[in-house]
Amino acid sequence: IAGITQAPTSQILAAGRRMTLRCTQDMRHNAMYWYRQDLGLGLRLIHYSNTAGTTGKGEVPDGYSVSRANTDDFPLTLASAVPSQTSVYFCASSAQGASTGELFFGEGSRLTVL
Amino acid sequence: GQNIDQPTEMTATEGAIVQINCTYQTSGFNGLFWYQQHAGEAPTFLSYNVLDGLEEKGRFSSFLSRSKGYSYLLLKELQMKDSASYLCAVRDSNYQLIWGAGTKLIIKP
Numbered sequence: 001i002a003g004i005t006q007a008p009t010s011q012i013l014a015a016g017r018r019m020t021l022r023c024t025q026d027m028r029h030n031a032m033y034w035y036r037q038d039l040g041l042g043l044r045l046i047h048y049s050n051t052a053g054t055t056g057k058g059e060v061p062d063g064y065s066v067s068r069a070n071t072d073d074f075p076l077t078l079a080s081a082v083p084s085q086t087s088v089y090f091c092a093s094s095a096q097g098a099s100t101g102e103l104f105f106g107e108g109s110r111l112t113v114l
Numbered sequence: 115g116q117n118i119d120q121p122t123e124m125t126a127t128e129g130a131i132v133q134i135n136c137t138y139q140t141s142g143f144n145g146l147f148w149y150q151q152h153a154g155e156a157p158t159f160l161s162y163n164v165l166d167g168l169e170e171k172g173r174f175s176s177f178l179s180r181s182k183g184y185s186y187l188l189l190k191e192l193q194m195k196d197s198a199s200y201l202c203a204v205r206d207s208n209y210q211l212i213w214g215a216g217t218k219l220i221i222k223p
Contacts, residue, residue, distance in 0.1 A: 042213030
């Protein structure tokens with residue numbers, strides 16, 4: 001089934017540890033995004049990539065890094081996790097230039113930092 | 115600053131009609147989206163408005179007034195499976211999406 005795959009689906013992590021959330025899409029979308037979703041807040045953009053080889057900072061980029069070596073993969077790394085990074089993380093992709101350019105989301109990665 | 119406002123929670127009865135409002139103040143406008151998100155799941159795309167007026171898609175309709183910075187999502191013939199959060203998002207002049215916090219819709223029998 002075409003779509004976006006995220007891994008892991010859930011993780012408990014000690015503060016200070018390094019963590020990479022993986023995201024792979026098979027829709028050949030040029031744009032990819034990482035959001036975090038916290039209770040009572042809208043989705044907040046962490047980082048994005050409009051095309052392979054380029055990345056940009058979103059609304060809440062501090063403490064996170066991304067890379068986009070190819071079209072399909074867009075991993076998100078927490079270099080040294082802190083409790084405030086406890087959240088649900090969604091990866092998404094879109095075909096920029098399409099009529100609507102709606103986002104397609106992965107199933108999410110629930111991260112708890114202790 | 116940029117802002118999207120929508121009610122936090124609404125309750126409606128199975129079989130009835132409900133309207134979820136969204137008002138926005140953004141730097142530019144390049145379309146408004148509605149997404150549905152069931153608890154513990156990913157958001158899924160419902161509708162897109164870029165011109166003023168009503169877009170109808172089955173039981174769901176979405177309306178836009180750009181001059182008023184206002185949209186609504188109309189759900190007809192409510193079913194229990196419509197219990198979910200409904201997210202309003204606006205694409206700004208930089209083609210970035212600004213998201214509302216979502217409206218949790220509770221459907222009662």
